[in-house]
Amino acid sequence: MKPTLRQAGLPRRARTVNLVAAGVLVLAQLLHASLLSSAQAATATQPSESTQTAAAAAPDNRPEIVKRGEYLARAGDCIACHTAPRGRLFAGGLAMETPFGTLFSPNITPDPQYGIGTWSEEAFFKMLRTGLRPDGSPLYPAMPIAQYTKVTREDSNAIFAFLRSIEPVRQPNRKHTLRFPYNKRELLYGWRALYFREGEFQPDPAQSVEWNRGAYLVQGLGHCTMCHTRINMLGGSSEREQFAGGLIPVQNWYAPSLTSDKDGGLGDWTIDDIVDLLQAGVSKRGAVYGPMAEVTYHSLQYLTDEDVRAMAVYLKSLPDVRGRKSGPSATPDPKVFALGKQIYADKCAICHGENGEGELPHYPPLAANQSIEMDSAVNPIRIVLNGGFPPATKRNPHPYGMPPFAQELNDEEAAAVVTFIRTAWGNHGQPVTAREVNELRKAPLH
Missing domain, CATH: 1.10.760 (Cytochrome Bc1 Complex; Chain D, domain 2)
Known part of the structure; x- marks a missing residue:
């Protein structure tokens, strides 16, 4: 039986947070006068709280619409940001760390005081389409406003019907703790001018x-x-x-x-x-x-x-926008390569094979593995240090995981084994250094 959103487990998912960097401050100062009037106009066109409460048209809450909304909320992965670890479903409060401070996701349950209980279908749709809150202020782009603007009105209404059907949670929203000047929402108008294009997805008639x-x-x-x-x-x-x-x-x-x-x-x-x-x-x-x-x-x-x-x-169908071509392996230091080869034989070959061939479906191959060979060595370093654990899914309910080796290998040893798997068996990755390993060893786990 498929678990509903109410039944599923809730491990934390950290979300990429796109914020305005320092250059936008200058841009915002240049655009402030003209954009302020636009912001005021936007505010004037948004429904007030009393208007929303007294909305003439009640949302369509037929069971089939609510069920479709739940499915679409899954597709949008709303649960990931709007449910804190061990928190109530969709009650918000998830801390999202950024280089500029911490954002906290809002409560989107139908609670009338802290959630969206007073919102109308129209207000919810306008939030998705425009990236503006009902009071006209811009949302931080931790909310994927540049993507959700493409959602159709029909799908927006279904998601809203689902959210209105869940249990209301009287949980206050936590205030963001962003450093100055990033705590000034008006800076977001500069970001929007550069990166936000409002509009529903338009099908390509030339495609299927x-x-x-x-x-x-x-x-x-x-x-x-x-x-x-x-x-x-x-x-x-x-x-x-x-x-x-x-x-x-x-x-x-x-x-x-x-x-x-x-x-x-x-x-x-x-x-x-x-x-x-x-x-x-x-x-x-x-x-x-x-x-x-x-x-x-x-x-x-x-x-x-x-x-x-x-x-x-x-x-x-997406085109190759970089045009990179596979090249020969770099030549690592022979001593480093030999050390990595020995560590691989001792700790890795039993699962991934003597020649990196793997054992599908449980142990992926390391030879000709793009995630191993990419220009960035971040992922293989992190997996060696912290382990790798695929999720339990309906199609793979009992996944096999890779144990972490951070406690067994020092920086030089971890760098050596990652270098080995990136350059052995015809792989064309570049060697990694102990310094790179050390930097990621200090990185927080997500």
């Missing part, structure tokens, strides 16, 4: 219905670009680098490319490989770890086969 469904889920509710696109110094991302991969700020995990890049992307993957990874958490090409494991656990495993396949079809 399946492709368009996948594009809608990936670009909109799935908000995949939040992690899989590099964040620049202004806290935004470039259109040219969409889905090309990047380091997730604060979390210290590298989200790989989802384009057809053969070096670190999906260029050599089959549709079935992508489906298996998204839905089961394991595939012939590897397994999900870190933040992606939580996405699969909370969200993707519950989507229909048709929707997951549609997402895979769309992702498989």
Whole structure:
């Protein structure tokens, strides 16, 4: 029996937080006069609390609409941010650490004082479409406003009907603790001018219905670009680098490319490989770890086969925006390579094979494994130090995990074994240093 949102476990998922960096302060100062009037106009057009309470049209709360809303909330992974560890469902309070301070997710239960109990369908939809709160103030882009703006009105109404059906929780919202000047919401108008484009997803008539469904889920509710696109110094991302991969700020995990890049992307993957990874958490090409494991656990495993396949079809079509080509292995220091080879034989070969061939589906191959060979060595270093644990899913209810070796290996030894697996068996990764290992050893676990 499929667990509902009320029954599922709630391990914490840290979310990428796109905030305005220092350069936006200058931009905001330049744009402040013109944007302030726009903000005031926006505020004037938003429904007041009393207007929302007295909304003429009650939300459609038929059981089939609520059920569809629950499914869409799964697709949007709303539970990940709006439920704190050991907290009440959707009552908010999840602390999201950023380089600029801490944000706390809001209560979105139907509580009239602290949640969305006084909101109307219209107010909820306008929040998704415009990224503005009912009082007209802008949301911090920890909420994926640049993606949720693509959600249709019908889907917005269904999600709202579901949220109105859950148990209200009288839990006050915690105040953000951001450093000056990032605690000034008016700075967000500068960010919005650069990176927010309001508008519903528009299907491409040249593509299939399946492709368009996948594009809608990936670009909109799935908000995949939040992690899989590099964040620049202004806290935004470039259109040219969409889905090309990047380091997730604060979390210290590298989200790989989802384009057809053969070096670190999906260029050599089959549709079935992508489906298996998204839905089961394991595939012939590897397994999900870190933040992606939580996405699969909370969200993707519950989507229909048709929707997951549609997402895979769309992702498989994304062009290679970097054009990187696989090259020969670097030549590591012979002593480092020999040390790594010995450690691998002692601790790794029993599961991953003498030549990195792995043992599917439980132990992924390390030879010709893109996550091992990528330019960034963050993920293999973290997995060696902290272990790797795919999520339990309907299709893989008893996953095999990799134990952590942080207590067994010092920085030099960990660097040696990671260097070995990145350069052995024809892998074309670069060596790593003890300093890189030490930096990630000190990084917080998420």
